[in-house]
Amino acid sequence: MAEKNNLIxxxxxxxxxxxxxxxxxxxxxxxxLFSGASTEFGAEPNAQVSLVDAAMPGMLPVINWFxxxxxxxxxLGLKAQINNYSVFDRKNYFYPDLPQGYQISQFQQxxxxxxxxxxxxxxxxxxxIGIERxxxxxxxxxxxxDQHPNMSYVDxxxxxxxxxxxVSDPDMRSAAEAQAYVKKLRAILRYLGTCxxxxxxxxxxxxxxxSVRKPGDPLxxxxxxKNVNSIRFIGQAIExxxxxxxxxxxxxxxVEQQTRLFDPxxxxxxxxxxxxxxxxxxxFPDPDLLPLExxxxxxxxxxxxxxxxxxxxxxxxxxxxxxxxxxxxxxxGEAENAAFFEAAAEGQDPKAVANMVIGSVFAGLNKADxxxxxxxxxxxxxxxxxxxxxxxxxxxxSAKEVFELMFEDGPDQGKDPAVIIEEKGLKQVTxxxxxxxxxxxxxxxxxDKVAQAKERPKMxxxxxxxxxxxxxxxxxxxxxxxxVLSKLGLD
Amino acid sequence: MTDLTxxxxxxxxxxxxxxxxxxxxxxxxxxxxxAASAAxxxxxxxxxxxxxxxxxxxxxxIAAGEARPLEGLPIGVKDLFCTKDVRTTACSNILGDFTPPxxxxxxxxxxxxxxxxxxxxxxxxxxxxxSNETSRFGPVVNPxxxxxxxxxxxxxxxxxxxxxxARLGIAATAxxxxxxxxxxxxxxxxxxxxxxYGRCSRWGIVAFASSLDQAxxxxxxxxxxxMMLNSMASFDKRDTTSVERxxxxxxxxxxxxxxxxRVGIPQEYRVDNMxxxxxxxxxxxxxxxxxxxxxxxxxxxxxxxYALPAYYIIAPAEASSNLARYDGVRYGARQQGVDIxxxxxxxxxxxxxxxxxxxxxxxxxxLSAGYYDAYYVKALQVRRLIAEDFxxxxxxxxxxxxxxxxxxxxxxxxxxxxxxxxxxNDVFTVTVNLAGLPGISVPAGLDASGLPLGLQLIGKAFGxxxxxxxxxxxxxxxxxxxxxxxxxxx
Numbered sequence: 001m002a003e004k005n006n007l008i009x010x011x012x013x014x015x016x017x018x019x020x021x022x023x024x025x026x027x028x029x030x031x032x033l034f035s036g037a038s039t040e041f042g043a044e045p046n047a048q049v050s051l052v053d054a055a056m057p058g059m060l061p062v063i064n065w066f067x068x069x070x071x072x073x074x075x076l077g078l079k080a081q082i083n084n085y086s087v088f089d090r091k092n093y094f095y096p097d098l099p100q101g102y103q104i105s106q107f108q109q110x111x112x113x114x115x116x117x118x119x120x121x122x123x124x125x126x127x128x129i130g131i132e133r134x135x136x137x138x139x140x141x142x143x144x145x146d147q148h149p150n151m152s153y154v155d156x157x158x159x160x161x162x163x164x165x166x167v168s169d170p171d172m173r174s175a176a177e178a179q180a181y182v183k184k185l186r187a188i189l190r191y192l193g194t195c196x197x198x199x200x201x202x203x204x205x206x207x208x209x210x211s212v213r214k215p216g217d218p219l220x221x222x223x224x225x226k227n228v229n230s231i232r233f234i235g236q237a238i239e240x241x242x243x244x245x246x247x248x249x250x251x252x253x254x255v256e257q258q259t260r261l262f263d264p265x266x267x268x269x270x271x272x273x274x275x276x277x278x279x280x281x282x283x284f285p286d287p288d289l290l291p292l293e294x295x296x297x298x299x300x301x302x303x304x305x306x307x308x309x310x311x312x313x314x315x316x317x318x319x320x321x322x323x324x325x326x327x328x329x330x331x332x333g334e335a336e337n338a339a340f341f342e343a344a345a346e347g348q349d350p351k352a353v354a355n356m357v358i359g360s361v362f363a364g365l366n367k368a369d370x371x372x373x374x375x376x377x378x379x380x381x382x383x384x385x386x387x388x389x390x391x392x393x394x395x396x397x398s399a400k401e402v403f404e405l406m407f408e409d410g411p412d413q414g415k416d417p418a419v420i421i422e423e424k425g426l427k428q429v430t431x432x433x434x435x436x437x438x439x440x441x442x443x444x445x446x447x448d449k450v451a452q453a454k455e456r457p458k459m460x461x462x463x464x465x466x467x468x469x470x471x472x473x474x475x476x477x478x479x480x481x482x483x484v485l486s487k488l489g490l491d
Numbered sequence: 492m493t494d495l496t497x498x499x500x501x502x503x504x505x506x507x508x509x510x511x512x513x514x515x516x517x518x519x520x521x522x523x524x525x526a527a528s529a530a531x532x533x534x535x536x537x538x539x540x541x542x543x544x545x546x547x548x549x550x551x552x553i554a555a556g557e558a559r560p561l562e563g564l565p566i567g568v569k570d571l572f573c574t575k576d577v578r579t580t581a582c583s584n585i586l587g588d589f590t591p592p593x594x595x596x597x598x599x600x601x602x603x604x605x606x607x608x609x610x611x612x613x614x615x616x617x618x619x620x621x622s623n624e625t626s627r628f629g630p631v632v633n634p635x636x637x638x639x640x641x642x643x644x645x646x647x648x649x650x651x652x653x654x655x656x657a658r659l660g661i662a663a664t665a666x667x668x669x670x671x672x673x674x675x676x677x678x679x680x681x682x683x684x685x686x687x688y689g690r691c692s693r694w695g696i697v698a699f700a701s702s703l704d705q706a707x708x709x710x711x712x713x714x715x716x717x718m719m720l721n722s723m724a725s726f727d728k729r730d731t732t733s734v735e736r737x738x739x740x741x742x743x744x745x746x747x748x749x750x751x752x753r754v755g756i757p758q759e760y761r762v763d764n765m766x767x768x769x770x771x772x773x774x775x776x777x778x779x780x781x782x783x784x785x786x787x788x789x790x791x792x793x794x795x796x797y798a799l800p801a802y803y804i805i806a807p808a809e810a811s812s813n814l815a816r817y818d819g820v821r822y823g824a825r826q827q828g829v830d831i832x833x834x835x836x837x838x839x840x841x842x843x844x845x846x847x848x849x850x851x852x853x854x855x856x857x858l859s860a861g862y863y864d865a866y867y868v869k870a871l872q873v874r875r876l877i878a879e880d881f882x883x884x885x886x887x888x889x890x891x892x893x894x895x896x897x898x899x900x901x902x903x904x905x906x907x908x909x910x911x912x913x914x915x916n917d918v919f920t921v922t923v924n925l926a927g928l929p930g931i932s933v934p935a936g937l938d939a940s941g942l943p944l945g946l947q948l949i950g951k952a953f954g955x956x957x958x959x960x961x962x963x964x965x966x967x968x969x970x971x972x973x974x975x976x977x978x979x980x981x
Contacts, residue, residue: 051593055816057586058573058595058695060730090812092858094835101815152831154820282858284867287702287809290731 006174007215010246015212017242018219019178020170023185024163025195026139026203027070033138033162034061034104041201045144045155053160055099060288067162068292070194071111071136072302074164077192077309078131080115082299088136088289092282096154097141105165107283110135111292117188118311119180120329129181130169136292139163158202164195170209170219175238179231182206183333187310191335205229210241211255220245221255225262225269237262241269313338321350330358336372337362343379348386356382360400364407377406385417393418397473398426429475432483435467438475439483442466450488457490495520496658500564500715503661507553507563514553514563518546518607521565525609525659530979533644533654535570535628536578537610545607552605561722562605567660569651570611571618572598572706573695577608581697582626583616585817585842587824595695596727597664597706604722609660613650616844617814618671618699621916623649624907625846633679633900634975637940642900645675645916651709652679656975662710662719666696668703669802670896670920673932676709677895677945680934680973682966683709684716685920687953688927689734691720692727698813700806701732703924713933713963717741720955736953744956745963750784752961755888759795760919762897768938769894776892776935776946779968780961790884790891794876795922801877802921803914804857804870810847811854817842849910878926885951890961893919895932895945919947929955931962934971943973 007014032039035052052059075082087109090102112134118126141159145152166185172178186204189195197204206229211222223245225237240262245255257275262268285291308316310332317328317338331354332338340361345353361382365375385402388394394402394417402417405424409415421427429435442463443450453459463484468475485491495517498506506512522539542565549563573579573591580586594602602608615625622643623631631649633642634657644653648665652675655663665672667685676683684707691706698704708719721742726735756777761770781787819825819838826841828834843851857866884891897918906913923930929952932945946965950958 054821056573056591056593056822057579057581057589057697057816058591058693060694060732062729062731092812092815094815094818094832096818096820096831099816099821101818102812280860282812282855282860282863284808284812284858284863287700288698288732 006177008242008246011250014215015242015246016215017173017175017238018170018211018213018222019172019174019238020209021168021172021178021181022207022209023166023168023182024205024207025074025166025189025197027067027162027164028194028196029064029066029070029162031064031066032160033064033067033136035160037160039161043157045153046157049156049159053099053156055101061104061286063289063292064162067136068111068294069302070162071134071164072294072299073192073306074166074189074194075112075115075134076299076303076306077188077194078112078115078117078134078166080131080134081113083109083111083113084294084296084299085109086111086135086292088286088292089283090286093279095140096152097143097156097159099141099156099159103138103140104286104289105137106135117181117184119177119184121180122176124325127177129171132167132169134164134166137163137165175235178208178238179235182231182234184310187333191307191309193307199229199231202229206234208234208237208241210238210245212242212245212249221257223255223258223260223269225260226272228262233262233264236264236267237269240267244269307335321345321354323350323354327354327358334372340372340375340379344382344386346383348383349390352386352390353383356386356403360403364403368407376409377403381406381417388417388421392428392476394421394426395428395473395475395477397468398428401473402426426474429471432479435471435475435479436483438467438470439463439480439487442470443487453488453490460484460488460490463488496524498661499711500561500661500718501712503564504561504718508558510553514546514549514607515543517563518542518565518609521609521658521660524980527980528657528659529981531632531634531653531657531659532629533613533631533650533657533659534567534610535580535582535613535626535650538577538608539610541577542607542609545602549605549607559603559605561601561718563607564605564661565607565609566601567609567612567651567654567663568598569614569648569663569665571614571666571697572664573697574598574608574611577611579611579697580627581617582614582628583817583842583844583847584627585823585839587822589823591695593695596692596725596729597696597723599695600722600725601664606722612648612654612663615647615649615671616847617697617810618647618666618668618704619810619846619850620646621670621674621913622646622901622903622906623675624903625844627844630903632903632979634977634979635679635900635942636975636978637942641903642942643678643903645678645900647671648675648683648709652676652681652683655679655681655709655711657977657979662708662715664706664723665709666699666704666706667920667924668699668705668806669924670917672707672709673895673920673930673945673947674916676932677934677943677947678900680943680971680975681709681711682713682716682934682962683707683932684720684959685923685930686720686724686955687734687929688924689732690724690929690953690955692725692730692733694727694729700809701813702809703802703806705924713931713959713966714742714745716931716962717745717959734953739956741955741959744960746960747964747967748784749780749961749964752780752785752890752957753788753888754780754785754961755788755790755884755891757790757792757795757884757891757893759792760893762918765894765897766938769897769944772936772944772946773892773894776965779965780892783964783968785961788888790887792877792880792884792922794873794880797873798877798922798925799914799918801870801873802917802925803853804866805874805925807850807854808857808867808870809854811851811858814843814847814851846910874925877922881922881926881928881949889951890954890958891949893947893949895919895947899938899940899942899944923949928952929958931958933962933966933969934973935965935969936971937973943971
């Protein structure tokens with residue numbers, strides 16, 4: 001059934017977008033899928049190329065079992081069927097960055113079969129997206145076209161690096177859903193440690209299949225947008241492509257099955273090749289490799305060490321910590337964030353900790369462009385600070401200042417909040433005598449406002465503000481409020 | 492001193508051990524003979540300096556009492572084996588002067604056991620051929636001839652078979668994808684052994700058809716073949732299709748006793764138009780084995796007639812993909828083009844010979860969308876049926892005896908224009924590759940025009956000991972000691 005709010009309108013009525021994604025995730029491994037060469041990013045061109053990667057005569061691929069484990073681990077994380085018997089096929093085509101003249105991939109019998117992941121929609125709903133399959137394959141090298149005026153260079157460092165191609169069912173109906181899918185998939189992969197999810201370095205990239213139809217109609221002809229490498233671009237590419245297809249059909253044209261490229265500069269997609277120009281890849285089982293077989297014990301052993309995944313963690317945060325689904329969702333987006341929160345929440349009010357982690361820590365890191373691992377304020381310090389607010393040692397307002405001071409202290413995570421509070425004299429004033437004196441002072445200095453307050457009791461807030469200012473924010477706001485109301489005769 | 496090139500491997504080994512001659516002397520004798528053999532075109536690259544260095548090292552080992560199994564024995568290497576710092580071309584123009592920075596596992600094993608390399612041997616381009624006429628270096632000429640007629644040495648290991656027959660190396664490495672060791676051995680009066688698929692590592696051997704290719708030796712005697720296999724065979728982690736299995740002492744398996752052995756005779760190998768002489772030789776082989784105490788059993792391999800068609804789908808299909816790496820981008824010969832596609836086209840058009848192009852096209856066609864199921868999948872089904880044929884036959888027998896080839900060596904150029912006629916050469920040998928079994932060709936006699944003919948024994952998977960033992964008994968019974976007249980020495 002079409003979801004009403006996802007439809008895009010055209011001249012002839014509403015249209016539904018149908019989206020399926022093929023995500024290429026680089027396996028987090030030290031060595032390549034079929035050779036011992038390093039996979040480290042950023043090496044000099046062609047510094048990480050074995051004889052096998054360069055497809056020298058007589059060289060043979062040998063499976064890297066760690067990559068197999070990683071694929072199985074990912075399959076388990078996607079709650080998918082694990083195939084104990086799968087087959088490597090050759091996908092044949094010529095390209096300078098493809099040394100063998102074929103890519104070793106899995107065609108008819110992939111290592112992982114159907115599974116599913118749940119995505120969180122903006123309205124708080126959860127939607128299940130089907131996974132059709134996951135298979136192992138080799139990455140290609142890279143052609144460099146900007147090194148010479150009329151020649152291209154080839155860098156084979158990436159040639160043979162292990163990829164997981166994760167194919168979804170055509171279950172997504174909007175750019176936002178596709179983006180949520182990629183985010184969720186990325187989070188799962190990162191939790192599992194099977195892919196670093198770094199889209200800038202190309203560790204995660206998506207081919208997006210887009211088609212449009214009138215709600216209830218059969219599937220339309222799809223176009224595949226190749227190699228989109230950021231979540232934002234995925235959104236832009238889908239919006240543009242869906243609109244293009246709707247306009248095309250409404251102008252009396254038909255969508256041609258095509259492979260298209262997204263140009264981030266223009267925000268447009270353009271045709272790369274049509275169906276007629278599509279390669280005949282002549283897939284056949286790679287005779288250099290035996291079928292990939294492993295026992296159920298091999299799978300069970302991996303399953304045993306599977307970490308808690310985002311969905312489970314989110315549910316636990318809601319149930320055990322009483323967090324809102326939104327806060328829980330934000331915190332579990334990255335495993336490191338969730339771990340930071342849990343460390344900070346130890347012995348503290350979890351909701352207050354969640355607020356500080358999301359409101360102060362994330363905001364500060366974001367502004368400073370730092371990862372959670374480089375946070376100048378440790379989880380323990382966040383916990384301490386929340387505790388100091390809770391026991392009235394410091395006011396919420398002063399706590400913000402304390403946090404900023406800790407943050408500025410830099411990555412050495414030098415001073416604990418209690419020390420800063422002491423040094424800066426930010427300890428909350430709970431001595432009612434001192435507060436009373438401040439209240440009296442403000443009342444005495446503002447007889448006109450006092451008169452107004454008698455008419456409009458809401459004016460009391462102004463007095464509270466003045467007193468807080470006068471005490472440098474250190475006064476306990478509740479005590480101030482109580483005294484102001486009482487002195488003004490409003491209680 | 493006797494002519495050291497007349498020795499077989501085992502005798503040369505024993506002579507070296509007894510210090511009747513040195514490895515350098517033995518090697519020099521062969522180097523000299525190779526140098527005078529240009530008319531045969533068996534070697535495409537001679538490495539005399541390397542050979543003498545290796546031989547000198549071997550003499551030191553022998554003097555120190557540390558002789559290894561093949562110490563000081565000079566052999567030739569088919570140009571399909573990558574040899575470190577020694578040009579390796581698979582006899583194709585497309586590889587140019589490619590010089591590998593690595594050594595194939597099989598040759599490495601041989602050098603580690605003390606063998607001496609005389610040079611690289613001619614073969615059909617990428618091992619595609621049955622006559623050694625598709626080599627970029629031109630055809631090899633069979634040392635055997637009838638009158639003035641020059642004959643082919645068989646293929647694709649024609650350089651290996653000619654070299655051993657002409658005593659240009661005591662033994663040679665070879666490879667067999669559809670008969671490329673056994674057929675040239677039969678054509679030259681030598682012994683050719685194709686081991687079980689997975690017995691020898693394929694690492695560092697230029698690939699033709701990965702699921703069929705297997706390295707093996709061409710030698711003077713069955714004992715020599717056993718010696719060579721002892722060194723060539725190994726499990727290799729770098730070739731996942733090699734099998735982790737101990738290498739038994741094959742030479743020790745040559746007990747001479749085959750009493751009670753059941754020898755199967757596959758009826759389907761009585762093909763149409765088989766020369767009466769070959770039929771007769773086969774019958775003679777049966778009698779020899781019977782006389783040695785074997786029991787003869789009629790067996791059926793009903794899918795034999797589909798083997799050749801299936802082979803000529805599977806092998807080209809794999810080859811079309813295996814040869815895709817020869818694109819002019821990274822190594823070998825490159826022709827300039829106006830763009831990348833043109834560069835590929837020009838490079839491959841100039842680099843590959845006709846037979847290679849033919850097979851790349853056949854294979855590409857067979858794997859194409861819409862034809863894959865009808866050709867490739869069907870061929871794989873046939874392959875499985877053929878393997879099952881053997882499994883069933885081996886319930887009734889231990890080894891099979893067949894002719895190696897349907898004819899003796901033919902005239903140079905005779906089948907060049909008729910690929911189908913050429914492909915028929917493999918009719919008795921391809922089944923063995925499709926089933927992954929070991930097979931050996933033993934010279935068994937001469938035909939009416941004085942040309943050698945071979946009989947083939949086929950064993951069970953990893954049954955090389957039994958196979959070699961039977962072959963040695965057959966060899967003994969034939970009393971074959973004919974040699975080609977030396978007409979070629981310059």
